[in-house]
Amino acid sequence: MTKKLVKILAPVVVIAVSAGAYALLQATRPEPEKNSDGPRPTSVYTTGVSQQATALEVITQGEVRSRTEIDLVSQVGGRVVSVSPEFVEGGRIEPGVPLLQVEDADYRLALSQARSRMADAELAVQQALADQDVARKQLRNDPNASDLALKKPQVAQARALREAARASLEQAELDLERTRFTLPFAGRVASTRVHIGQFITPGTVLGKVFGTELVEVRLPLNNQQLASLGLPIGYIAPAGGGLPVTFSAQVAGEIHQWQGKLVRLDASVDADTRMLYAIAEVADPYGSAASASGMPLAVGLFVDARIEGRYLPSAMTIPASALRAGNMVYLINGEDRLEIRGVTVAHASTERAIISAGLEPGERVITSAIRNPVEGMALVAVDAEEATP
The missing domain is CATH 1.10.287 (Helix Hairpins)
Structure with missing residues (x-):
């Protein structure tokens, strides 16, 4: 009987002791400290809005092509009895020097x-x-x-x-004169299709040649880039004039630069791309206009182009990283709070943005990313220039 009573009371005693110990621990636990501070401000990199005279710069790309590129076609028939050593791919053409001779x-x-x-x-x-x-x-x-x-x-x-x-x-x-094949311009041979001893007829294509006296680069421009140039559609530069253009490309492991001029704009917008094309020219690309190390601006080369656009005597300049989607900028106001503001962009590149309205000199724009930005959120400014090692 005693053993049976112990088995019944033991669990009850254990539960009672555990409940008492829990109540004691709850009664004697320390009260947690209450944090009276608000949310921690977000640290952001900032830079000041500068006002300065600025020349706008348009960056685009294009392929170099010769202004003169033709098929060399026979006007008479006969057997080819002489071929110049320069009538090979890449051969040099001089004005009036025979390339081929027909019997x-x-x-x-x-x-x-x-x-x-x-x-x-x-x-x-x-x-x-x-x-x-x-x-x-x-x-x-x-x-x-x-x-x-x-x-x-x-x-x-x-x-x-x-x-x-x-x-x-x-x-x-x-x-008789046409049995000697010559060209009236200096150039290079792009390809050949005939050899010595071959019989040709009038109309036979002998090869393809291009002139080296002048090359052109066709450059696509969007609406914003056209505004930065300040030129009308159909623009034609006066003789000897035009906007300066600097071309660059990596050739043989080195970056080379060449100088040219923008001489005209197309009179119509491309219906497929909705772009307007500009034509820049470089005279004597295989001679005096070669790069500083002697590299010619070769036909077929794909180049980057920097066009010097219109001049702004007083413009607000900010880093490109400060311009957000939809032409918005984030600023930190005098109370260290986030302010989101729309601006008018006159020009934007990979390095900077020129703002024509919406900013004042000395205001602090935020250049770093902000996660879930909310107007009025607390911020801590870190100067981007001082933070850069």
Whole structure:
């Protein structure tokens, strides 16, 4: 009976002791300290808004192409008997220097025949004039003498035949001259399609060549970039004028730069891209306009372009990192609170933004990211320039 009572009371005693110990611990626990401070301010990097004279700069890209690029096409037929050593891909072309020579024996014979016909025609004219002089003397007392009797049609016919003979002679001379293939400009050979001994016909494409006296770079511009240039659509620079352009590209492991000028804008907007294209030119790209280390601005090279745009005598400048999506900026006001403000952007690049309205000199803009920004939230400013090592 006693053992049965112990088994019943033991759990009750354990529960009672545990409850008493819990009550004692609750009664004697220390009270937690209450934090009377508010939320901890967020630290942000800031920089001051500066007002200064600024020249806007537009950055774009384009491919270098020759202003003159043509197919070299034969105007006469025959067998190729001579090929210049420069008539290879990359070969140098000088004005008036033959690149190819077609066998000219047939054309020399044709020229001799044309000269013979010209001599016969000249003799016929002189004979017709002599006959006309005789007829005029014989019929000088006949007031009704016909033109045929006076040999006028015969003289006209002889003169017409002489003109035809002269045209044939000029054509023969021209065909002989065309057996030597030359170009009127300096350039380079892009590709060749014929070799010595090959027979060609009129219209045969012999190769492709391009001029090196002047190259162009076609540069796409969006609406904001066009505004930064301050030029109208269809702009054409005066002779010797144009906006300065600096081209750069990495060639053979080095960054090279070349100088050129923006000389015109297209008169229409591209219907597919909605971009307006500008044309910049570089004269003598393989010679005097080569980079400082002698690298030419080669045709086909893809280059970055920096165009010097319009000049602003007084503009608000902030780092590019301070400009947020939707042309918004974050500022820290005099009470160290966040202020979100919309601004008018005159120009933006990867390095800076030019603000035409919405900011005042000396205001502090935030350049660092803010997680979940809320207007009026507490901030602690850290100067971005001082924080930079």
